[in-house]
Amino acid sequence: MTIQTARLSDPAVRAFVSAVNAHDRDAFLALLAPGATMADDGSDRDLEEWVDREIFTSHGHLDVDNESNGGRSLLAHYRNDAWGEMRTRWDFTVDADGRISRFETGQA
Incomplete structure (x- = not known):
């Protein structure tokens, strides 16, 4: 059962998934803290x-x-x-200002 993007708990992660699925590179990059890593x-x-x-x-999705x-780890x-298509895990580090400073992904 898939979780609707709008129902994801963490606002930064929700925006990340939305930007990926909308293919919106500018919105995606705006979510990242300066010097973000992955x-x-x-x-x-x-x-x-x-x-x-x-x-x-x-065309990732x-x-x-x-x-x-708290919504910062996804399967x-x-x-x-x-x-x-593959089953993946995603783990996010979100700064105090709500921007993503690091994400890690890989096959689950």
């Missing part, structure tokens, strides 16, 4: 290069199945034109 399957990646390749040029840690089905 990791994929345990390896740090260049954030802008990764999001362009894995989300925006490949998140369907959230479960949330925990989701992620799909894009490059890899098809």
Whole structure:
């Protein structure tokens, strides 16, 4: 059972999922704290290069199945034109000002 994006608990994570699914790169980047970092399957990646390749040029889409840690950890089905669909986990670090300073993703 998928959780509707509007019902996700954490406002920053909700906005992140909305921006991914709307393919809105500007809104996505606006959610990130200066110097934000990310990791994929345990390896740090260049954030802008990764999001362009894995989300925006490949039409990424998140369907959230479960949330925990106050809405800052997700289990989701992620799909894009490059890899098809896979079950993934997403963990977010959100600064006091509500911007995402780090996210980590990988296969679940």
